[in-house]
Amino acid sequence: MTTTDRTGPDAAELRRRVRALLDTHDPAATERLEFLRARFDAGLAWVHFPPGLGGLGAPRALQGVVDAELAAAGAPDNDPRRIGIGLGMAAPTILRYGTDGQRGRFLRPLWLGEEVWCQLFSEPGAGSDLAGLATRAVRDGDEWVVTGQKVWTSNAHNARWAILIARTDPEAPKHRGITYFICDMTDPGVEVRPLRQITGEAEFNEVFLTEVRIPDTLRLGEVGDGWRVAQTTLMNERMAIGGLALPREGGMIGGAVATWRERPELRTPELHDRLLRLWVDSEVARLSTQRVRQQLAMGAPGPEGSGMKLAFARLNQAISGLELELLGEDGLRYGDWTNNRPETVDFYGRDAGYRYLRAKGNSIEGGTSEILRNIIAERVLGLPSEPRTDKDVAWKDLPR
């Protein structure tokens, strides 16, 4: 794909539309949500989405143009750290597999942040081997009755809706008996219990589902096709975690270089060499994600996103580790161990100790780095898969 054969509005046209939005909605004089609504309705929310659903069918790579223009004009954003799962995972899946009714109902409040989403995928017995999940969904007329336990559910305590996968056919092999649903988190059968994590706070939860009733109209995709639908979520999740558009020195490297510049007394030759290496790696990772976005133009992310996420996790862990060493004595202190239930998922916020600990999750959440290497080796490089014994066996007959 080249930069010239794109369709939809180009950068100049997008800039024109941003100016038109700003002309009618002065950010300084417009209430935040009202501004965001106008932005969504002008197709400037996520420009690669279709017209009418917050987009203009423009190349994905041009979102940066819009964001930069709006930021420069002092416009409010939709606080993406609060609604990352909705934006990065639920939305692309609803766009791809949702009915018109589902798209119309969910995408706007999702983008505006009026409705927060969470992801009910992982279970105590099904993490990397997600397709082995045991939560059951049983059909009852126009509804499904869902019972089971989910775990590591980030932001469930703030969520209005969840994307959920559950087993609808235990007789089928594990990948084929799964169906994908939208779950109402206010249903009386949903119970959310905080799980305190390594940072002290409870960003994730365990979620108990007891006879939760989900109308069939909230099914995404065909019955039994949930694994395929979930691939869209997972590919987008990896891209959302690892493929974010960043300015130079954006992301984890920003904190480390700020400390380096502000505190010359902490510098040593050894740390200097490591910092320069990580600075180079950060800049290259930034260029790589930009290149992937240019390649995607309007298409959906493929396994390349797994690569970006792999690099992202390695870098965040190395940089945040370096930052603590650089701080020396100050690195012995930690900001706050209080068991809070945060509003946002924040990789770069708070203090260096927090960043170091939170970064440990980057190589686990959204598929572990080991699983991502498997995906690259098998789906990109075409190497043979591990010998498997569980593929064609009915799920109910698998050893657990």
Place this chain on the structure above:
Amino acid sequence: MTADDLDLLYSDVEQDLRSAVRDLLTDRCPASSVLARCDSDTPYDLGLWRTLAVQLGLAGLLVPEKLGGQGASAREVGVVLEELGGAVAPVPFLGSAVLATSALLGCDTGDGRVAALLGRLASGESTAALAVPLSTAPGGAFPTGVRVDADGVLSGRVTSVADATVADALVVPAVGPDGPALYEVAADMPGVRIAAATPLDLTRPIADIEFEAAAGGLLAGARTATAALDGALLTGAGLLASEQLGVAQWCLDETVNHLGQRRQFGRVVGSFQALKHRLADVWLEVVSARAAARAAADALAKTAPDTALLVAVAQAYCAPVAVRAAEECVQLHGGIGMTWEHPAHLYLKRAKASEIALGTPGRHRAALAALADLPAAG
């Protein structure tokens, strides 16, 4: 400049250029013939070089049309270097079409001598070398190994010059009464002695050059010589990243291919996870190197304000990637990887020598300390 302004992809025209070069190399430059040449006294394939330079017009890619070239840019040169690296093609493209040509483009191209030499290089009629050690990094002091007197007579010695043995023209940095200067010296001029050295990289020979009262023609005086030389080294370093990418990509593809066929323990060896994960890591580095190399090429093409920074990033990143990919290629081939017969060693030698060429990764990181405002300790 933000990454949004860089075009990191390949245009259709660039992909067509790639296909043309690749087809030619597949046809004319198989590993077997490159290997055979290494043991001969004609390490360069001058027939192939003529076809590339004259027929495909690649020697003049960087040269403006009005000076007899193609008027293309560093972006196209990067694509060609990827392919040449992927074949470890023994042609003096880097020395002549990149280094010497860029140095000339940094001189006053309105000058008759400069324009004439550029025209000859662009048409493929002549081949030139830039007389500096291949290990020279951009941003260093002007070399002082060669002196020139007021009559344009050169004396001195330059070692480890790439692509010098097949050059008929030398572009020589020399220090004269007025300071730094660039001179053109014909390789067959009396007083010029070019002695081939035994190179680590068998497919990019190097030579030591001695000037003993050799007559030269002035290309650039004190006003432009330093910038012309430094610009050439910067262009060379930035584009070498594309060649390193080509080397790394070949090593990855070859290794994946081998491990997908070789059986041990009743299984295809490539199904062992320890090896799959190593190859996944190499893949990620190659993908990243591609972004870094394209960024440097695009920045050079656009003379972007942060070109020097993006070149340093590309060299600091891509050079070790090529080395690692080649090292993994040797290791994961087992005994075959250690043989002279298998081409893996040609790529390892190219990768390791290229890591030293035009500044080691450490030199480029040191340059970044200033370019990215990350001052050293103390």
